[in-house]
Amino acid sequence: MSIVPVPRVAVIVVAAGSGTRLESDVPKAFVGLDEHTILRHALRGVFDAPSAQVIVVAPAGREGDALTDAQEAAGDRRDLVTVVTGGSSRQASVAAGIAALWGDIEYVLVHDAARALTPPEVFSRVTAALEAGAPGVVPVMPVVDTIRQMDGDAIVGVVDRASLRAAQTPQGFARGVLERAYALADQEYTDDAAVLAAAGHTVTTVAGDPAAFKITTRADLERARTLVSPVPHVTLPAGDSPLSPRVGIGTDVHAFGGEGTLWLAGLEWPGETALSGHSDGDAVAHAIVDALLAAAGLGDIGTHFGTDRPEYDGAHAEAFLDRTLALLAEAGFRVGNVSVQVQARRPRFAPRRAEAEAALSRALGGAPVSVSATTTDGLGFTGSGEGVAAYAVAMVVPTR
Numbered sequence: 001m002s003i004v005p006v007p008r009v010a011v012i013v014v015a016a017g018s019g020t021r022l023e024s025d026v027p028k029a030f031v032g033l034d035e036h037t038i039l040r041h042a043l044r045g046v047f048d049a050p051s052a053q054v055i056v057v058a059p060a061g062r063e064g065d066a067l068t069d070a071q072e073a074a075g076d077r078r079d080l081v082t083v084v085t086g087g088s089s090r091q092a093s094v095a096a097g098i099a100a101l102w103g104d105i106e107y108v109l110v111h112d113a114a115r116a117l118t119p120p121e122v123f124s125r126v127t128a129a130l131e132a133g134a135p136g137v138v139p140v141m142p143v144v145d146t147i148r149q150m151d152g153d154a155i156v157g158v159v160d161r162a163s164l165r166a167a168q169t170p171q172g173f174a175r176g177v178l179e180r181a182y183a184l185a186d187q188e189y190t191d192d193a194a195v196l197a198a199a200g201h202t203v204t205t206v207a208g209d210p211a212a213f214k215i216t217t218r219a220d221l222e223r224a225r226t227l228v229s230p231v232p233h234v235t236l237p238a239g240d241s242p243l244s245p246r247v248g249i250g251t252d253v254h255a256f257g258g259e260g261t262l263w264l265a266g267l268e269w270p271g272e273t274a275l276s277g278h279s280d281g282d283a284v285a286h287a288i289v290d291a292l293l294a295a296a297g298l299g300d301i302g303t304h305f306g307t308d309r310p311e312y313d314g315a316h317a318e319a320f321l322d323r324t325l326a327l328l329a330e331a332g333f334r335v336g337n338v339s340v341q342v343q344a345r346r347p348r349f350a351p352r353r354a355e356a357e358a359a360l361s362r363a364l365g366g367a368p369v370s371v372s373a374t375t376t377d378g379l380g381f382t383g384s385g386e387g388v389a390a391y392a393v394a395m396v397v398p399t400r
């Protein structure tokens with residue numbers, strides 16, 4: 001969609017956080033939702049709404065990746081893109097974005113990249129309120145939970161939720177007001193509206209959107225991934241009692257000769273030759289994924305983790321099993337148990353068998369996993385040490 005840019009509006013997309021609560025290996029904005037990163041998804045919403053400048057605030061060292069994402073999302077509007085380096089707090093990152101505003105910008109929208117699925121309509125509502133004269137505008141959602149006031153462990157009151165709203169982004173500001181409020185800020189505030197309020201300005205609200213939720217935890221990430229790639233609906237074969245457990249089988253083979261150290265059964269094996277393959281070549285984890293997907297009738301590993309998915313490049317067992325659990329849950333199954341056998345001359349499994357079972361079980365939300373290992377008396381490709389093979393059987397139990 002090509003929209004005529006509205007002069008005077010800039011969007012600052014803050015993407016410089018590390019994502020501590022997500023516990024990912026890469027900064028949060030660069031975690032994949034499908035074949036695209038969180039940042040790239042966030043920028044799609046940004047570029048679907050009219051603006052005259054888009055400033056991406058990237059983590060130090062990631063400016064080039066941010067520029068690639070931004071230019072791809074911008075299409076024929078790539079002239080609008082500026083990338084700057086963020087700071088050690090969100091507020092410092094916003095300040096870095098403010099410093100990069102072009103001279104003719106009059107309105108500034110500050111947006112969290114972590115709210116990757118924010119629809120363009122929210123941007124439009126915020127911009128419209130600014131053009132109508134508001135100095136500061138925040139998209140808000142009603143609070144659905146009952147909120148309790150605590151003193152230590154004791155409940156001392158219930159806050160009337162009718163008077164509460166949850167704040168989202170993009171938050172919009174008249175440029176001069178935002179610049180002056182930031183210049184005055186002498187402490188860290190939780191968001192930009194709070195910086196403005198501290199400087200004595202009234203901030204108004206517009207309706208937010210449930211899709212603008214912030215990706216903070218692993219559960220949020222799974223929710224976002226499910227929203228961008230919905231799980232195909234499963235139809236149980238006729239006559240199948242809905243509550244019968246179902247079994248599935250999975251096998252996988254990988255050759256030695258990858259880069260780095262060996263990852264197998266969810267464990268790193270220092271000093272052992274790595275397996276080759278997209279991701280880390282963990283044949284044990286991949287066989288388990290296939291067995292679980294087969295049991296639930298959800299296709300196989302190629303259906304959900306194709307080699308065209310960069311987010312699984314170099315990924316370890318946990319990422320695969322985590323996503324598989326979410327797919328199963330969505331389709332109405334939990335894991336009963338898993339039994340997997342690995343055929344390999346190396347590494348020697350016996351000393352770390354219990355550790356492997358614990359790691360795989362943890363990645364499957366605590367479901368029991370048995371790991372057994374065997375050599376093949378020197379026969380075949382596993383016996384000669386060319387590679388490893390894994391065979392898994394899984395049982396899943398319907399939850400509805």
Ligand code: CTP
Nearest residue numbers: 014015016017018019020021088089093113114
């Ligand atoms: N952010 C930023 N610079 C920082 C910290 C945060 O640009 N120094 C950005 C994040 O990239 C995110 C937004 O501010 O888009 C909201 O922050 P949050 O969700 O807390 O992200 P993180 O700080 O990365 O996550 P965590 O708090 O779990 O570490």
Ligand code: MG
Nearest residue numbers: 017019020090
């Ligand atoms: Mg944070």
